[in-house]
Amino acid sequence: MISTSETLGAEFTRPCRRAADFVLLMKPRIVMMVLLTTFAGFYLGVSGTPDYAVLLQVLTGTALAAGGTLALNQFLERDIDARMVRTRLRPLPAGRLQPTEALLFGLLILVTGLLYLAVSVNALSGVVAAVIVGSYLFLYTPLKRRTAFCTVVGAVPGALPPVIGWAAATGRLGIEAWVLFAIMFLWQLPHTLAIAMLYKDDYKRAGIHLLPVIDPDDKLTGCQIVCDSLVLLVVSLLPTLIGFAGPVYFAGALTLGIGLLGCGCAFILWRSTTDVRRLVFASLVYLPALLLLMVLDRVPF
Incomplete structure (x- = not known):
């Protein structure tokens, strides 16, 4: 009862x-x-x-x-x-x-x-x-x-x-807004592809056409991640180059970008689940850290 x-x-x-x-x-x-x-x-x-x-x-x-x-x-x-x-x-x-x-x-x-x-x-x-x-x-x-x-x-x-x-x-x-857009746009590509690799079987079952689903050996996905991360590294330096952020941001962006790129290269070499998880984690750390650096080292205008 x-x-x-x-x-x-x-x-x-x-x-x-x-x-x-x-x-x-x-x-x-x-x-x-x-x-x-x-x-x-x-x-x-x-x-x-x-x-x-x-x-x-x-x-x-x-x-x-x-x-x-x-x-x-x-x-x-x-x-x-x-x-x-x-x-x-x-x-x-x-x-x-x-x-x-x-x-x-x-x-x-x-x-x-x-x-x-x-x-x-x-x-x-x-x-x-x-x-x-x-x-x-x-x-x-x-x-x-x-x-x-x-x-x-x-x-x-x-x-x-x-x-x-x-x-x-x-x-x-202004141009600063579009630089922010470009950084966000490029960051999402390796981040999304890394997550898709973790859940590729789930996505395949659901009929979602992400690159890792149609790339059986993950070689193309790995190359795409490295290329995207390399372009992101270059674009992330633009805030300093256009006078929007200072040298501290530049050094931090360079360090973060090299770290993310390194994780992408490690995945290409070994293509293990551990490397994928490390790449996802690196991408999750990258964006808030980059934005924090930009906010703290903003050049007044």
Whole structure:
């Protein structure tokens, strides 16, 4: 016999679990990375003391827009998630939320976030966010089922959050914003390919056409990672070369870039799971460390 306390406990925890599932729809870890890069773009674009009220507004709007986009992505890919071991327990494939709920929730917070950015911050930041939404949902998401080129396409929306921050701080898009975009764009390529190598069997089962899935011996993937890391190393030095960051950043970017490139070269030589995991870890350390260096060694303008 179920006790009254157990019944009350179940009634209390059910709404909490549903709320947690709606949060999971937004992929909070990815949203946090988006906010980190948006903050960096905003701080780097500010001349003088940052307006923290505007910073809070841009982070709020970006979080809502990003969360809504990622919730809609889970709605669109619920069939894929159901076939993958690492995603089959997400709220939609596990049946804890209905597709209609996810669709309405995603649309609500997405539209709220875009409008909030456009009205409370400025129109340009809202436009950049809208470009992210469109390219992520209507280009990258469907292309994942069709071509390995999806990685390059998906790197575009992934590289734009710091541009939102820059647009919010300055109201324009200068060369510095596009250098930030280029660094983010290039970083995503080795990072995404390394993750895809870890889960290539899962991706193959789900019918996702990433390069490691169609590259049986990983040679082409390894060469691609090394080439991307080499170009990233060069481009990451541009902030100092254009007078945007100082020599400390230059030295740090050079060190980080050589480290990431070295991990890519090690993978080509041995192609072991340990090397893949080391590459994933190096890419995860690289971006926040690089942005922190840039923020700390920014040249005032």
